[in-house]
Amino acid sequence: MPTDLFAQALNGLSYGVLLFLLSVGLTLIFGMLDVVNLAHGSFYMLGAYAGLALIAATGNFWLSLALAPVAVGIIGAAVERSCLRPLYRRGPLDQVLLTFGLIYVFEDLVKWIWGGRIRSIPTPDLFSGSVTLLGATIPSYRVFVIGFGLVMALALWLLIERTRLGAIIRAGVFDAEMSAGMGINVSRVFTLVFAFGAALAGLSGVIAGPIQSAYPPMGASILIPALIVVAVGGLGSLKGSLAGSLVIGQAETFGKAWLPGASMLIIYVVMAAILLFRPQGFFGRALK
Amino acid sequence: MIARAAGLAVLVAAIAAFPLFMGSYPVKLLQEILIFGLFAMSLDLLMGYTGMVSFGHSTFFGIGAYVAALALVKSPGLTSALLLPAAVAAVGALVIGYFSIRVSGVYFIMLTLAFSQMFYAVAFQNAFLGAEDGLVGIPRPTVAGWSIGSLGRFHAYLIAIEGLLALFLWRVTRSPFGHVLRGIHENEARMQAVGYPVRRYKLAAFVIAGTVAGIAGALYTQFQGSVSPDAFFWTTSGQALLMVIIGGTGTLGGAMLGAAAFILLQSLVSSYTERWMLILGVTFVLLVLFAPGGIVGTLRGRVGLRA
Amino acid sequence: MSEAPLLALDRLSRHFGALAAVNGVTLSIAPRERRAIIGPNGAGKTTLFNLITGHLAPSAGRVLLGGETVGGLAPHAIARRGLSRSFQRNNLFPRLTVLENLRLAAAADGKGSWSLLGGASRLGPSLARARETADAVGLAGRLEEAAGALSYGEQRQLEVGLALATRPRILLLDEPTAGMSPEETARMTRMLEGLPREVTLLIIEHDMDVVGSLADRVTVLHYGEVLTEGSFDHVKADPRVYEVYLGSA
Numbered sequence: 001m002p003t004d005l006f007a008q009a010l011n012g013l014s015y016g017v018l019l020f021l022l023s024v025g026l027t028l029i030f031g032m033l034d035v036v037n038l039a040h041g042s043f044y045m046l047g048a049y050a051g052l053a054l055i056a057a058t059g060n061f062w063l064s065l066a067l068a069p070v071a072v073g074i075i076g077a078a079v080e081r082s083c084l085r086p087l088y089r090r091g092p093l094d095q096v097l098l099t100f101g102l103i104y105v106f107e108d109l110v111k112w113i114w115g116g117r118i119r120s121i122p123t124p125d126l127f128s129g130s131v132t133l134l135g136a137t138i139p140s141y142r143v144f145v146i147g148f149g150l151v152m153a154l155a156l157w158l159l160i161e162r163t164r165l166g167a168i169i170r171a172g173v174f175d176a177e178m179s180a181g182m183g184i185n186v187s188r189v190f191t192l193v194f195a196f197g198a199a200l201a202g203l204s205g206v207i208a209g210p211i212q213s214a215y216p217p218m219g220a221s222i223l224i225p226a227l228i229v230v231a232v233g234g235l236g237s238l239k240g241s242l243a244g245s246l247v248i249g250q251a252e253t254f255g256k257a258w259l260p261g262a263s264m265l266i267i268y269v270v271m272a273a274i275l276l277f278r279p280q281g282f283f284g285r286a287l288k
Numbered sequence: 289m290i291a292r293a294a295g296l297a298v299l300v301a302a303i304a305a306f307p308l309f310m311g312s313y314p315v316k317l318l319q320e321i322l323i324f325g326l327f328a329m330s331l332d333l334l335m336g337y338t339g340m341v342s343f344g345h346s347t348f349f350g351i352g353a354y355v356a357a358l359a360l361v362k363s364p365g366l367t368s369a370l371l372l373p374a375a376v377a378a379v380g381a382l383v384i385g386y387f388s389i390r391v392s393g394v395y396f397i398m399l400t401l402a403f404s405q406m407f408y409a410v411a412f413q414n415a416f417l418g419a420e421d422g423l424v425g426i427p428r429p430t431v432a433g434w435s436i437g438s439l440g441r442f443h444a445y446l447i448a449i450e451g452l453l454a455l456f457l458w459r460v461t462r463s464p465f466g467h468v469l470r471g472i473h474e475n476e477a478r479m480q481a482v483g484y485p486v487r488r489y490k491l492a493a494f495v496i497a498g499t500v501a502g503i504a505g506a507l508y509t510q511f512q513g514s515v516s517p518d519a520f521f522w523t524t525s526g527q528a529l530l531m532v533i534i535g536g537t538g539t540l541g542g543a544m545l546g547a548a549a550f551i552l553l554q555s556l557v558s559s560y561t562e563r564w565m566l567i568l569g570v571t572f573v574l575l576v577l578f579a580p581g582g583i584v585g586t587l588r589g590r591v592g593l594r595a
Numbered sequence: 596m597s598e599a600p601l602l603a604l605d606r607l608s609r610h611f612g613a614l615a616a617v618n619g620v621t622l623s624i625a626p627r628e629r630r631a632i633i634g635p636n637g638a639g640k641t642t643l644f645n646l647i648t649g650h651l652a653p654s655a656g657r658v659l660l661g662g663e664t665v666g667g668l669a670p671h672a673i674a675r676r677g678l679s680r681s682f683q684r685n686n687l688f689p690r691l692t693v694l695e696n697l698r699l700a701a702a703a704d705g706k707g708s709w710s711l712l713g714g715a716s717r718l719g720p721s722l723a724r725a726r727e728t729a730d731a732v733g734l735a736g737r738l739e740e741a742a743g744a745l746s747y748g749e750q751r752q753l754e755v756g757l758a759l760a761t762r763p764r765i766l767l768l769d770e771p772t773a774g775m776s777p778e779e780t781a782r783m784t785r786m787l788e789g790l791p792r793e794v795t796l797l798i799i800e801h802d803m804d805v806v807g808s809l810a811d812r813v814t815v816l817h818y819g820e821v822l823t824e825g826s827f828d829h830v831k832a833d834p835r836v837y838e839v840y841l842g843s844a
Contacts, residue, residue: 036394086577092394093341097533098576100526104569112563220523224405231398264409272402276387279395456712464702464710464717471699474688481648481686482761483674483703496711 016249017149025197031236047205076198234284377502
């Protein structure tokens, strides 16, 4: 039993890592631009497919891991400048609705280029075996995912809390108007943050590839868990993203195993409860 | 004024007489448009008139659909077909609305979405509700001794109900109550300051919209003869949102037009190209950016996504 | 004063963390009185208004309207009890016509607004009141314009009109002449002077000419506390008031 528990916990952890990478971008974009980017799941999907294409072209997983997020980031920047920027003066709700339309666009584009079937993404040779930890045998790729996630969490924390760029982003998340008043080129930072968030989502997609494969509706289906993470952790908070994704990752994994009839329901009830009674989540900034 | 009323009368007559001169496929397409148009109109009351953008309207569509499915199997009459689904949807809207209205903006979007997903989860994982596959073999009701199973009779039945509800919604938007809703949409804070108990009005709008959505869901079950958890899924809410915006928010008629555009695109365009989703998505994005008044709004020369 | 005060504040306070924006303010306003509240920026005048109208809950003290404690009630409940307020920054219904703006305010007390199926005829009474209010605030010729299309001065007039249309017992005006040119200010002052005396006025103002023309009594606020109170001439002559304005420049 304990080894099963441990194996499940590791599964929950690796899923939590994917959610974390995905939700960081979503929460920063909300904190900065007040936009709930419903197309964020699409960036995840684009990352997986970009990974697929790059692996097919180069045969090298690690190269694809490095380049695919860049590609998605560029797409994100293009989306922000062409579609979102004209809408800033119109308010966040119009932007949310536009990003919803983008879901349709991206999903069908991907279907057009790669077809609607599930495409599997090969696990990199380095991690294609399995390891035995504490009596549980798990694919070594999952261990890689967990390790990679923790490294990324640290790197992101350093970036946001310890660098000048991070300070600018934090200032923008806190109060964009003030930042503009202090001479920071806010619109360029907006594009940067959006592109960065998209790139992280794409990164999550590439990493998820060997586990989940690539299929067009994958973006829409991971969007909801990401929204839950962001709601629970707090819109705009990096810490909240990490805490929320670890919690939701475990909750969903164990929920499916132990309470298959009610697991989905419980997660949504938690989300609703947080939105009602503590809308700033656990770590978000307090609302006015 | 007379010209518009006459034009509308001709349109309604043409729609009602459709089965007389068209085959079953176009008639079914029209019926689907009418049902989703009603669903979208109810959302427009909420979004376009009161300014509450809900991403969980499928909750009430689904409630109506499932209640109708469960009830019609037991007793296929008007009570099961319309009254019970409407009543349950109304109660659901009252409870969910009471909580949802406490938050606004993006949080309202996410909370309404969470509620619809809760219902999806319950329907998906519950054997009594047919779980993943839903319920099939739902009979059409018998109205006043007449079975409305045939295409023509169902069409008449649908037209009658749609007509009544569309008229009802239209009257509501023009009523003193409708004026209050518009005031709330324009400046909620000032409505409060001037003495309106805004929350009560919003809840009332939410319940009315939810009830009509529930009836639309019930009609859909009767149209299909089946129901599935997809009725609750958030993309169903999204589709309704798309329809309202494409047609033009705050116009009621626009919602019906938007439903027509969406469904025709989905079925007709897809017989020529598989790319209907792409066309729809691009059209929608372009609309939001350049013609936010939707079809009707652009025809009227309006600026602004919401009326 | 032989009559009971219409509006009374009893040691009213509001804290934001360690900051006391309003600190133990006590004052009474008699029916039909016209009171001006003056003080340098940051003195807590708008916060005081927000406490009276229910937009903020008091940290301590009471607000009494017609003898009834109303502190902590929701804004719409207080408005229903005959207290109306205009805002420092225009708070209108920009895409609706001037007439509809005023009609909405005029209809705010009626149960008629719950009519789901009633048609245009049900709007009659509120429309009539809206037209009267438009006359009173000098917007009779602009009824079909969208509020957003009005000039700034006209918008300030509408701003007061919205508060007036609810037929309040007491009208709170937050800097009604803010941002106005001298001609617009003069027009607004004449309009306010011409308001029926049954409507008690409480005005926050910076323009001393307006205060001199309108106010029976003046209350001076400084750092959230009442510094002094009295007739306009009395307050004008008080050296402390002069200092307070100079010191904050």
